Amino acid sequence: MTIRKLAAALLMLSSPAVAQIRLPVLIPRAPAPVAAANPIEALRTEFAAQAGATTVYFEAGRADLSGQSKAVLVAQAAWLRRNPAVAVRIEGHGDGGDTRDHALALGARRSGEVRDYLLLLGVPAAQVNAMSWGKERPGAGRAVTTLQP
Amino acid sequence: MFFAAIGLAVTGAGASAQTAAPGTPSATVIALPPMTTPDAGAKGNQTLSLAFQATQLIEADLRSTAELLPLKPDPKDYYSYPEVTAPNFQKWRAAGAKALVTGFLQSRPDGRLTFGCYIYDLEKGRELGRKGFVVSQSEWRRAAHKCSGLAYQAVTGAPGLFDTRIAYVAESGIGDSRVKRIAVMDSDGSSHAYVTQGETLVLTPRISPKGNRIAFVSYAGGKPQIRVADIAGGQQQALVPGDAMSFAPRYSPDGSKIAFSMMLGANSDIYVVDAGGGVPQRLTMSPGIDTAPSFSPDGTRIVFESDRSGSQQLYTMNADGSGQRRLTFGGAWYAAPDWSPDGKWISYTLRSSGGRSIGIIRPDGSGEKQLTSGPTDEGASWAASSRELVFQRNEAGGTVGLYRVSIDGSEARKVIVPQEGSDPDWSGVMD
Numbered sequence: 344m345t346i347r348k349l350a351a352a353l354l355m356l357s358s359p360a361v362a363q364i365r366l367p368v369l370i371p372r373a374p375a376p377v378a379a380a381n382p383i384e385a386l387r388t389e390f391a392a393q394a395g396a397t398t399v400y401f402e403a404g405r406a407d408l409s410g411q412s413k414a415v416l417v418a419q420a421a422w423l424r425r426n427p428a429v430a431v432r433i434e435g436h437g438d439g440g441d442t443r444d445h446a447l448a449l450g451a452r453r454s455g456e457v458r459d460y461l462l463l464l465g466v467p468a469a470q471v472n473a474m475s476w477g478k479e480r481p482g483a484g485r486a487v488t489t490l491q492p
Numbered sequence: 493m494f495f496a497a498i499g500l501a502v503t504g505a506g507a508s509a510q511t512a513a514p515g516t517p518s519a520t521v522i523a524l525p526p527m528t529t530p531d532a533g534a535k536g537n538q539t540l541s542l543a544f545q546a547t548q549l550i551e552a553d554l555r556s557t558a559e560l561l562p563l564k565p566d567p568k569d570y571y572s573y574p575e576v577t578a579p580n581f582q583k584w585r586a587a588g589a590k591a592l593v594t595g596f597l598q599s600r601p602d603g604r605l606t607f608g609c610y611i612y613d614l615e616k617g618r619e620l621g622r623k624g625f626v627v628s629q630s631e632w633r634r635a636a637h638k639c640s641g642l643a644y645q646a647v648t649g650a651p652g653l654f655d656t657r658i659a660y661v662a663e664s665g666i667g668d669s670r671v672k673r674i675a676v677m678d679s680d681g682s683s684h685a686y687v688t689q690g691e692t693l694v695l696t697p698r699i700s701p702k703g704n705r706i707a708f709v710s711y712a713g714g715k716p717q718i719r720v721a722d723i724a725g726g727q728q729q730a731l732v733p734g735d736a737m738s739f740a741p742r743y744s745p746d747g748s749k750i751a752f753s754m755m756l757g758a759n760s761d762i763y764v765v766d767a768g769g770g771v772p773q774r775l776t777m778s779p780g781i782d783t784a785p786s787f788s789p790d791g792t793r794i795v796f797e798s799d800r801s802g803s804q805q806l807y808t809m810n811a812d813g814s815g816q817r818r819l820t821f822g823g824a825w826y827a828a829p830d831w832s833p834d835g836k837w838i839s840y841t842l843r844s845s846g847g848r849s850i851g852i853i854r855p856d857g858s859g860e861k862q863l864t865s866g867p868t869d870e871g872a873s874w875a876a877s878s879r880e881l882v883f884q885r886n887e888a889g890g891t892v893g894l895y896r897v898s899i900d901g902s903e904a905r906k907v908i909v910p911q912e913g914s915d916p917d918w919s920g921v922m923d
Contacts, residue, residue, distance in 0.1 A: 442827040444740040448760040455758025474715035
């Protein structure tokens with residue numbers, strides 16, 4: 344219960360900061376027949392809007408969560424606890440300049456840190472899966488929380 | 493495989509001839525007149541034509557090395573079957589050659605071919621070695637590669653790499669529609685085949701020492717996990733049971749085990765497991781990222797990378813995980829080590845402010861030197877000769893390709909493959 348209250352409080356506090364983070368999906372799409380026909384897309388849109396962000400970023404070579412990232416994850420955790428039937432996959436990404444195996448390990452470490460933090464915030468372990476893309480998807484070092492159909 | 497060796501003898505390790513740096517005129521000159529046949533009539537013409545193709549393949553093999561310089565096979569130098577084992581030393585000595593390769597092809601009643609190959613030291617006028625094979629019609633190329641290997645080993649003392657294979661990831665398409673497939677080819681680029689068909693993302697293929705199995709990382713289960721498969725095709729299977737992410741597989745030199753990385757939560761450690769699968773044994777316990785294990789040629793030691801000190805560095809340990817000690821102490825990051833087949837070197841990918849480049853270091857930490865200047869080189873794998881490495885390099889224009897570099901420091905050369913290529917792994921000499 345305490346964690347829930349804390350999470351809710353942090354969510355409200357952190358909203359302005361969250362808005363400054365680069366977001367793959369920030370603007371909620373207008374309700375449309377497409378969204379209705381595709382429930383997972385509608386859920387993803389809702390998750391991105393209410394959690395503030397689907398993605399947290401990391402410094403090069405590192406896997407520790409910044410204060411800003413933790414605020415995003417607090418909001419993600421709150422949404423996930425409200426929607427226990429929705430499973431998520433944490434997709435960790437290594438750094439582009441890294442070597443193949445180390446990028447896989449670093450991406451896995453980043454997604455693992457995110458998963459651990461979500462579990463710490465009370466999200467059931469069975470709801471959160473972690474994986475790594477290594478350096479197979481270009482972009483900054485990051486971990487993306489993706490709702491699974 | 494219908495491939496049987498019917499005799500092997502190497503009577504001398506190293507001809508009296510000198511070996512030399514690449515491209516220099518003092519590379520050992522080898523006479524290579526067109527191989528002959530005892531077959532007669534129309535059959536004889538057919539076999540003779542195949543024998544000439546085999547001779548040309550051996551010429552291409554030897555010409556690709558730094559140490560040997562073959563004379564071009566000339567049809568006017570045809571010799572008779574008895575002359576295979578009684579060659580005209582004086583003629584080839586006069587032509588400036590230091591060594592001579594002779595051989596024959598003979599068709600057998602069962603439809604297969606007998607391939608005989610002989611190497612002579614012209615200065616001493618004596619045989620250095622011979623090899624004979626019985627092969628199916630479609631396998632004459634492998635027998636020719638074996639003959640090239642015999643000549644190379646007789647002159648240099650090191651195993652040749654002509655009958656070796658390179659596994660790599662063939663890449664095509666752009667962006668999110670990029671397709672990656674495991675491909676395998678002979679080291680001269682022939683016999684190119686795909687092991688996977690692009691239905692799922694695959695990475696880092698590693699060939700078993702006998703050249704018949706392959707371990708690689710597959711995303712078929714939605715996350716990176718090691719699978720093993722027959723190169724000839726057939727069912728893939730997971731290396732270890734369970735849901736954990738696993739990657740960086742590498743066979744032990746005897747092929748019985750695979751060392752690899754596995755995630756336990758957010759922690760990557762090194763494990764070893766029977767090549768056929770089973771319960772893995774954990775070798776490292778550090779909270780940092782331990783990955784990219786590679787066995788020493790005698791199988792008793794493993795080199796790997798770890799960031800336990802705060803930056804990626806190379807470490808060695810006994811094959812049971814004991815005796816871990818740091819190998820590199822440079823200011824840059826060291827990754828992706830590979831232990832050379834002769835045991836004398838460990839290659840690595842150096843990450844510094846200048847990008848990624850390939851280097852080598854002695855297992856005792858001495859002799860460190862850079863072989864390439866980068867800035868986007870990665871993932872070197874040794875040739876069976878321990879004199880050359882294959883690695884991947886990002887090219888201008890955004891493509892990625894395979895390159896070979898010699899440890900003598902000469903310029904890297906591009907390996908031609910049908911598409912783009914990454915994650916190369918060079919096999920040992922196949923049985």
